[in-house]
Amino acid sequence: MKISQLAKLTHLPSKTIRYYEEIGLVPKALRNDNGYREYRADDVERLVFVRRCRELQIPIEQIKILIAVQADKKSSCKEVDSLIEQQLEKVRKTIAELTLLEQTLHQLATSCPNEIVGECEILKRLQQEGN
Amino acid sequence: MKISQLAKLTHLPSKTIRYYEEIGLVPKALRNDNGYREYRADDVERLVFVRRCRELQIPIEQIKILIAVQADKKSSCKEVDSLIEQQLEKVRKTIAELTLLEQTLHQLATSCPNEIVGECEILKRLQQEGN
DNA sequence: TATAAACCTTACAGTTACAGTAAGGTCAAG
DNA sequence: CTTGACCTTACTGTAACTGTAAGGTTTATA
Incomplete structure (x- = not known):
């Protein structure tokens, strides 16, 4: 074919x-x-x-x-097992990171009651140092 | 500086x-x-x-x-709001996809009771068509 | 004072897993 | 005989950097 x-x-x-x-x-x-x-x-x-x-x-x-x-x-299929296991760990770690990210974004998304950019809480928060 | x-x-x-x-x-x-x-x-x-x-x-x-x-x-900070909202949606979608992936990988990881590659259930499953 | 370490500069290649595009050859149908 | 649907290679682009090379400057030390 x-x-x-x-x-x-x-x-x-x-x-x-x-x-x-x-x-x-x-x-x-x-x-x-x-x-x-x-x-x-x-x-x-x-x-x-x-x-x-x-x-x-x-x-x-x-x-x-x-x-x-x-x-x-x-x-032996040990190598196969461990490779899948590693992949699983990687995916779990990424999920954990993204879950934190989701929370941060959600807080940010609901933080600004204002209308104009000069007062925007989102932008203000993004300018803060943080860690 | x-x-x-x-x-x-x-x-x-x-x-x-x-x-x-x-x-x-x-x-x-x-x-x-x-x-x-x-x-x-x-x-x-x-x-x-x-x-x-x-x-x-x-x-x-x-x-x-x-x-x-x-x-x-x-x-107006509408654009800021919607950008953050979009980002949040993207992150949530990715989390959902990865969660499905995690389940598949977990099932795969626990599927092989054998020792040699010739019998490995993981490899067998990876060869199946699926969808 | 000589020189070495610690900076700074640009420019180009490498990463990952493809997708897009160009330019052209081949084959079957109308 | 030409049109459309395939096939080919080769090169570029993607995202957001990181690595490396080759070289200039500044500062600290012996």
Whole structure:
């Protein structure tokens, strides 16, 4: 199949598939006579795996590691576990930070009863030192 | 004062201060004879304002708007309000997305009782289509 | 006084994961 | 035979910086 077909099956833009090839996240595609990339069923699997990982916000460099580990079926999956665990921690930390941010923004949003910029409490608060 | 002093007072790296000048977020600094940038007290205020906005993850382009609005003390602060409101919405949306992500990652993290990659439930799940 | 440390300057490259655009080749349908 | 839908590469742009190189200045010390 050609790249746009693969794109449809994987729900990834063709552009992104070429990009993944360029950076070595997936192997170089075979080419047919006209120079077009030619794909098979296992290319779909590989790219769906990548897409799922990206949806989990796993960085591309880490996906490379996952693919490498996967290649050796007998190796321990400790590395997989810890990678997912790290990702989970990262997400939790970000949520915590954003939750604080949300509170600050909410306080700010409800702080100004005035009409003109010269009196605006929001702007005043943004000018204060704080930490 | 020189740039490193300003950096200390604003808690911003000198590098970042130069960058803000370069992109026109803050006005070009005066220079003294040796070509060094020379700053005053109001440069501190301006940059603290910028830093506070960035801590709230307000994009630089929006900070430019805030600074422009601020310049006209008699103008309505509706724009300020709505900008903060938008930022709050953005943060809330991101939190919601990350919360879903957290659940998925948590399920994944606790899904594999096996030892070897060939049997790893995590990897299996990552290969499934899903949506 | 020599020199080394600690500043300052500009300019360019690197980061992350793509998306946009240009310029051009290929293929099937009408 | 040409139009439209594909395909190709290559280069640029995104956001908000950070790192590095190469060099000038100032200040402290030996």
